Amino acid sequence: MNAWLGVVSAEHVRRAVDLGIAQIGHGKRSGLARMKAGDVLVYYSPVESIGDRDPLREFTALGVIEEGEIWQADEGCFKPFRRRVRYEPFTPVPLGDVRSRLALTSTPNWGYQLRRGLIPLDGNDVEILRSTTS
Numbered sequence: 001m002n003a004w005l006g007v008v009s010a011e012h013v014r015r016a017v018d019l020g021i022a023q024i025g026h027g028k029r030s031g032l033a034r035m036k037a038g039d040v041l042v043y044y045s046p047v048e049s050i051g052d053r054d055p056l057r058e059f060t061a062l063g064v065i066e067e068g069e070i071w072q073a074d075e076g077c078f079k080p081f082r083r084r085v086r087y088e089p090f091t092p093v094p095l096g097d098v099r100s101r102l103a104l105t106s107t108p109n110w111g112y113q114l115r116r117g118l119i120p121l122d123g124n125d126v127e128i129l130r131s132t133t134s
Contacts, residue, residue, distance in 0.1 A: 001038050001039060002039045002040075002120065003121040003122070004035060004041050005044055005120075006031070006041055006042070006043050006044070006117065006118050007114045007115075007118070008044075008117075009045055009047050009049050009052075010045035010048045010058065010060050011050075013043045013045055013061050014060075016043075016061070017061050017063075017087045019082075020085060020087065021084060022035070022041055022063070022084075023080050024118050025118060027079070027081055028081065029081040031118040033070060034118070035083070036065065037066060037067045038064060039064070039065045040062065040064055040121070040123075041061075041062070041064070041065060041085060042121055042126060042129060044058070044059050044060070044114065045059075045060040045092075057095040058093060058095065059095070060090075061087055062088050062126070062130065063085040063087035063088060064086050065084070065085055066084040066086050067084075068083060071083070089133075093132050098128055101128050102125045102128060103122040103124060104122065
């Protein structure tokens with residue numbers, strides 16, 4: 001099992017959870033192709049909605065990638081790639097509540113890696129987030 005951190009606005013995360021899907025990198029296929037069934041996906045939301053200036057900085061969802069193929073949805077002009085996820089009950093966790101305990105945030109300038117949109121996440125960090133929300 002691998003774990004991944006997807007960086008997505010909270011508004012888009014809620015939609016993904018409602019649909020039971022993962023969508024990464026503005027609908028690109030490449031990030032989803034790195035994931036395998038059984039991998040854990042945690043979403044981190046720097047903002048509530050794209051374009052917001054006020055930071056949110058919360059971990060907003062946690063799920064497990066399900067079996068099945070990546071597919072391309074058709075939303076008119078937007079045709080994002082998606083895959084199925086089984087989301088766990090999860091209460092958003094403010095970064096400030098767990099920052100000192102995560103490997104993710106242990107190095108200086110750790111936030112630069114978030115610009116990639118999808119990064120590997122330490123399994124211990126997943127367990128910290130799971131235990132904080134339960």
